[in-house]
Amino acid sequence: MTVEASTVTFPVREYNAAATFTSGQAFRWRWCDNAWIGVIGKHWVRLQADQYSITAQTAEPVADWGWLADYLQLQVDVEDVLRTFPDDEPIRAAVAACRGLRLLRQDPWECLASFILSSTKQISQIQHIISLLCERYGEPLTVPVGQGPVSAFPTAARLAGASEAELRACKMGFRAPYLLAVARRVEGGRIDLERLPAVPFEAARAELMTLPGVGRKIADCVLLFAYGCSKAFPVDVWVAKAIQELYFPRRRVRFSQLHEFAAEHFGPNAGYAQQYLFHYMRSSHPRRVERP
DNA sequence: TACCAGGAGAGCG
DNA sequence: CGCTCTCATGGT
Numbered sequence: 001m002t003v004e005a006s007t008v009t010f011p012v013r014e015y016n017a018a019a020t021f022t023s024g025q026a027f028r029w030r031w032c033d034n035a036w037i038g039v040i041g042k043h044w045v046r047l048q049a050d051q052y053s054i055t056a057q058t059a060e061p062v063a064d065w066g067w068l069a070d071y072l073q074l075q076v077d078v079e080d081v082l083r084t085f086p087d088d089e090p091i092r093a094a095v096a097a098c099r100g101l102r103l104l105r106q107d108p109w110e111c112l113a114s115f116i117l118s119s120t121k122q123i124s125q126i127q128h129i130i131s132l133l134c135e136r137y138g139e140p141l142t143v144p145v146g147q148g149p150v151s152a153f154p155t156a157a158r159l160a161g162a163s164e165a166e167l168r169a170c171k172m173g174f175r176a177p178y179l180l181a182v183a184r185r186v187e188g189g190r191i192d193l194e195r196l197p198a199v200p201f202e203a204a205r206a207e208l209m210t211l212p213g214v215g216r217k218i219a220d221c222v223l224l225f226a227y228g229c230s231k232a233f234p235v236d237v238w239v240a241k242a243i244q245e246l247y248f249p250r251r252r253v254r255f256s257q258l259h260e261f262a263a264e265h266f267g268p269n270a271g272y273a274q275q276y277l278f279h280y281m282r283s284s285h286p287r288r289v290e291r292p
Numbered sequence: 293t294a295c296c297a298g299g300a301g302a303g304c305g
Numbered sequence: 306c307g308c309t310c311t312c313a314t315g316g317t
Contacts, residue, residue, distance in 0.1 A: 121297055174311085
């Protein structure tokens with residue numbers, strides 16, 4: 001590994017950055033001048049990936065790159081994950097469609113807030129809402145000369161002090177009272193997001209689901225994308241459609257049955273399988289609005 | 293115009 | 306429990 005000033009290069013095989021950053025798990029990455037630009041915690045980050053490595057650039061000197069390796073989940077061997085998938089045609093097709101797709105390890109509060117804002121919204125619109133929210137309530141960050149300004153994701157404390165009308169002005173509509181209530185519960189210590197990793201899976205999900213605006217799907221997204229519970233299997237309209245069409249053609253299956261099937265069929269890394277299916281369905285049934 | 297988007301919550305029989 | 310409706314906003 002080579003480090004000079006604010007850049008670092010990690011050797012890594014089979015990391016499909018494009019699929020990873022556009023597959024609807026994180027919402028702040030932009031493709032700009034042949035690189036991915038985003039924000040991780042309080043760091044502005046620019047990433048370039050090739051077949052054998054990922055090179056990262058930050059705006060300020062970094063002594064320890066552990067936070068970045070953790071976010072990108074560089075220690076994960078994709079082949080190990082794929083070996084746990086069921087050997088069936090739908091999974092083979094989904095994996096073939098987005099080789100090297102990874103799951104990121106995101107900050108719990110940012111992930112929770114982002115997915116509260118995601119309900120019944122297209123990914124491009126979620127990105128827009130979050131962009132407005134960060135611009136208006138996030139702490140401005142140091143950025144290299146020539147780069148546009150960016151801000152950190154707003155803290156729960158900051159949003160807890162906002163009004164519902166102010167949040168609605170960020171285009172989030174009926175999700176505003178949900179986000180506000182959850183920000184106030186987190187800020188008031190009535191839910192401790194740092195403690196959840198120590199809680200058994202089902203109990204952690206149940207606790208997340210006590211939050212207003214957080215049902216089974218969003219709770220599973222947070223467990224998967226923030227806490228690394230790789231068996232969590234969020235079922236949204238796309239994944240429901242995927243399982244319906246690929247595994248139960250011409251037989252109507254209820255929503256609860258989709259969960260039961262997923263839990264027993266996809267194995268210990270069901271969440272990874274879910275992400276491959278999601279990205280596969282979206283890229284094989286493209287909507288113009290999603291791919292400019 | 294009607295319909296949909298990485299849902300959740302409330303009301304109904 | 307299982308179904309339906311509504312919520313806010315922007316796009317096709």
